Amino acid sequence: MNAEKIPDIIIGRLPVYLRALQRMADSGLKTTSSQELGEHVGISAAQIRKDISQFGEFGKQGTGYSIQFLLDKLRGILKVDRIWDVVLIGAGDMGHALANYQGFTNRGFRIVSIFDNDKEKVGTMIGEYKIEDADQMVEKIKTMGVKMAMLTVPAPAAQNVADKLIQAGVRAILNYAPISLNVPNNVKVQYIDPATHLQRMTYYL
Amino acid sequence: MNAEKIPDIIIGRLPVYLRALQRMADSGLKTTSSQELGEHVGISAAQIRKDISQFGEFGKQGTGYSIQFLLDKLRGILKVDRIWDVVLIGAGDMGHALANYQGFTNRGFRIVSIFDNDKEKVGTMIGEYKIEDADQMVEKIKTMGVKMAMLTVPAPAAQNVADKLIQAGVRAILNYAPISLNVPNNVKVQYIDPATHLQRMTYYL
DNA sequence: TAGATTGTTAATCGATTAACAATC
DNA sequence: TAGATTGTTAATCGATTAACAATC
Numbered sequence A, B: 001m002n003a004e005k006i007p008d009i010i011i012g013r014l015p016v017y018l019r020a021l022q023r024m025a026d027s028g029l030k031t032t033s034s035q036e037l038g039e040h041v042g043i044s045a046a047q048i049r050k051d052i053s054q055f056g057e058f059g060k061q062g063t064g065y066s067i068q069f070l071l072d073k074l075r076g077i078l079k080v081d082r083i084w085d086v087v088l089i090g091a092g093d094m095g096h097a098l099a100n101y102q103g104f105t106n107r108g109f110r111i112v113s114i115f116d117n118d119k120e121k122v123g124t125m126i127g128e129y130k131i132e133d134a135d136q137m138v139e140k141i142k143t144m145g146v147k148m149a150m151l152t153v154p155a156p157a158a159q160n161v162a163d164k165l166i167q168a169g170v171r172a173i174l175n176y177a178p179i180s181l182n183v184p185n186n187v188k189v190q191y192i193d194p195a196t197h198l199q200r201m202t203y204y205l
Numbered sequence C, D: 001t002a003g004a005t006t007g008t009t010a011a012t013c014g015a016t017t018a019a020c021a022a023t024c
Helices: A010-025 A036-042 A043-051 A066-076 A094-099 A133-142 A153-168 A194-202 B010-026 B034-039 B045-053 B067-078 B094-098 B134-142 B155-167 B194-202
Strands: A062-064 A084-089 A109-116 A129-133 A148-151 A172-175 A188-190 B063-066 B084-089 B111-115 B131-134 B148-151 B172-175 B188-193
Touching: A010 A036, A010 A043, A010 B034, A010 B094, A010 B194, A036 A043, A043 B188, A062 A066, A062 A148, A062 B094, A084 A094, A084 A153, A094 A194, A094 B094, A109 A133, A129 A133, A129 A172, A133 A153, A148 A153, A148 B010, A148 B194, A153 A172, A172 B194, A194 B010, A194 B063, A194 B084, A194 B148, A194 B172, A194 B188, B010 B045, B034 B045, B034 B063, B045 B094, B063 B067, B084 B094, B084 B155, B094 B111, B131 B134, B134 B155, B148 B155, B155 B172
Parallel strands: A084 A109, A084 A148, A109 A129, A148 A172, A172 A188, B084 B111, B084 B148, B111 B131, B148 B172, B172 B188
Antiparallel strands: none
């Protein structure tokens, strides 16, 4: 792998390539080209070749890329060739949907604990998970050494919970609360807010 | 408003500004500066001024921006100074979470119909909504003239459903299925896939 | 007035695309 | 071999930042 710093915008495209390649592999394909992959994900062939070539020479002139080989490489680069423990904070509707989501395990993630501050909910089950008390969140996350969290608490609580997560050692937050989080440089945040995403499209209607 | 083409990357930041400004307004603030807004959303003051100035001169030297005035302008630019009808396709866990989400109405959106192809689900209720038969989706969308959809069906079904939505006149799709959709140029798609978002962060851990 | 902050220009920085030699 | 496709370079295109005159 290249030692130079890889731009974040390239890192952001790799999971999209990974997802498309996995689908190709599932449908029995063995090889693909930058052209074909580009058509699947809506990105130019030149850009796909450039992105991939940041990390090594993974293709062959004339024949393209071995799908399985490229999958393995991308998983290694993104560090999803292992299973990451993730905690889920907030057991509302969105928390339930994520807890029941079957798509995490084969893409590198596993929910290990669900926390909520509502004492009525604590102790009740979501699928196989028992909802735990948010009061014990920091201590448990420290003990387990978890580095990733999904945040589905109401917006007014989100910054405070995020601060606690970071204090507990979390370094990556998938934030469903409709608010921008203030975090240190060594913490990554990804935002999912359906209203914001819809608002990105209405301009063009 | 400027007649030149506005880059999509700028349009994408406006909903984030809008969300932060709304929070400021809710907490009683009257004015803000590019500096202050930038700290809230994690974007440089220069960029915020540049973005906003694409659409007019909305600020005042020395005092900054009137929050309410800027809110009104941004809502007008993004066309969320009205309520958009949105259909929801797929009444699984994610569909339920979105159907129950209270954050749409005051940000410009209203779910008008929920469709599912599971005959067992058709006719049952999610909150105030009765799940409708996917067989009638195209016709109903055409009749209602709906332009936006949220897609929470399984990945293998997503492309087919998207094709039908487009045929029915939908021009903006918020896609929760973990797959890249192939759509014509005049259709916008936004992607929400928790595993993909998590995979964008593991590289840095 | 003095201080603050905008809107805008120019400079810098970074990303994308086109093109093609290399080679499978 | 002939055809296909990579990896890479150079050119183009676009986005961000720094700086500051204008002005509230």
